[in-house]
Amino acid sequence: MKNKFMEKRRRKFSELMIKNKMDALVAISPENVLYSTDAYIMTQKLIRDRLEIALFLPNREPIFIVCGIEESLVRKETWIEDIRSYIEFKESPIQFLVNALLEIGLEKGKIGIETHCLSAYHYDKLIRNLPNAEFVDCREVFKEARMIKDAGEIQILAKAAKATRKAVEAAFLIARPGDTETDVANQIKINLMGQGADEVSFATLGTGEKSMIINPTPSSIPLKPGDIVTADYGGLFSGYLSDLARSAAVSRASSVQSDTYKKLAIIQKNVIESIKVGTRCCDVFNKCKRLYEKEDLIFDMPHIGHGLGVGLHEEPEINPLNKRTLQENMILNIEPFVIHNGSGYHIEDLVQVTANGAKVLTESSMSDKIPIIN
């Protein structure tokens, strides 16, 4: 097995199947297929009906059902030996899954499957072909398996976080007033590749009024003196994501702008300091909300952070309803955003929950002084 943590993951799946009284666990989503098989199949994200299905059993070797077109790629990457490939358009991947479950004798089994990802169309085919099996959603099983990161994952995520911080900050450093949003956005992307990203996963940047939009698409609008620019970027590094936001003022910052940025940076710092093993996610959220209110900033966020890994928004989700407690080696983004006086400000960094509190993986200076593009 190339990835030394894979055996541990597999054992974790078995434990969780037994705990949840499941006879099988089926990964369908790109992130859970990657997490469980070590195979990154790019087209899975682009071609919805090209299913790739990993089937895990508590006491038996797993089965990997893949599209024939991807078989050669998968064989090079995965540790799973029982690979069954279907011919696209001609054969049905769902029928392959049905056959595998029948072969194992699970026609009346309790099967955990990703109903949040599997389409209603395919699910319908599945339950019609196995009318006596019980299918249950297994999203929580994968969430639980993925939320605590192993040393290999933390290493990749830390490297990706640092690389992305450098990519964004370096682009801001060399940007000039008059450059367009696209100019700066493309420079960030080039920097991300230079830092080793396999893909640019998302790229949002907005200046002036557009800074108030969450996730704005870069356009030909130029950066004007007095603007606030916000950028939120993510790259893919060995299958794991980065996610980082930065804001800057163009040419100069007014006192209101400097002050707002400073307040936001201090809020972020205080929220990060409140992160301890055993703290509930909702309490971190509420802490952030209170800090906004204390500073007379408008608080209008449904969440202020989220776990990060092979998926963009993982557990722990830092929202008001999440009573889950923080545990060692959870990895999460803390990303306060505020709209004030016609501009938006956004800062996002990645932290690791440790026995000694939160460790900032972006290796950010955490300065409360607004960066200037000039």
Add this chain to the structure above:
Amino acid sequence: MKNKFMEKRRRKFSELMIKNKMDALVAISPENVLYSTDAYIMTQKLIRDRLEIALFLPNREPIFIVCGIEESLVRKETWIEDIRSYIEFKESPIQFLVNALLEIGLEKGKIGIETHCLSAYHYDKLIRNLPNAEFVDCREVFKEARMIKDAGEIQILAKAAKATRKAVEAAFLIARPGDTETDVANQIKINLMGQGADEVSFATLGTGEKSMIINPTPSSIPLKPGDIVTADYGGLFSGYLSDLARSAAVSRASSVQSDTYKKLAIIQKNVIESIKVGTRCCDVFNKCKRLYEKEDLIFDMPHIGHGLGVGLHEEPEINPLNKRTLQENMILNIEPFVIHNGSGYHIEDLVQVTANGAKVLTESSMSDKIPIIN
């Protein structure tokens, strides 16, 4: 309405709803939401549970249900006026859809919905809340609406195709033996951005043995003299995709390599020449298969081309089972691939079906001489 073709699309939806006896048509997938609303919501592809739902009715204004976080972005982009935003984690987008359908009086209606995209989990919530409504899959409706492109779409797709050809060919021109797969891959991405791509949608490149893999991930393997390199790239241009493949020999081409490339290029040319209004997709596929057999090349492709638009694989799918006939202003990729003597070869170009046959939009020279990287 910013996009002058949007009114026509909307009328097409109404016609198709009436033809299919549907009381409503619901877009769920990123590509159909973009196609029907003109709003590009980047996070929709990354955060599966953040639903964005466009609801069309034959004789009533459409309703657009969006995640609150994306509302400001959507309002800037869409022509739809009735926008209803839900608070993520706290409110359910499916409940918003249920409420809208009840408000219109469709509790017993026949609703076309994307069951190939909507998850089983959300679909279950929907049918439980509207037990007397009839939900039917509407994939074919959107396929039919999207398969014939309007002048605006053809303009974007042609521009994107040409830009992508230039990006890949220019990277091959300046690549040198000894460069790694990643070096060349990154140069293609940089060129794509320089040519105006908003995103690099997919990026595959393999040298030597890896040329035989479909969709290989670029790595630190260097390009060695005697290798064949294949690259398959796509970018996003104003919401529309490009998709182009090229192959080259490193330093020199053996006579077998030159010969194999030449055969493949001539096959592609002949297949493109066989494209006429009224020809069935399966006949184009079989034509290609026969040409391989005539040249003693191994034919092992489930499809040899596909439509292209806001989605990567659209109608017309050029596979052996598709009896659909080609029509004017269908846009499709023709992409023969072959493995011969330990190397893979792949050529892919975009064509428009016109009254006078196929027009190559990539503006390729269609040379049958293998490019050399030296």
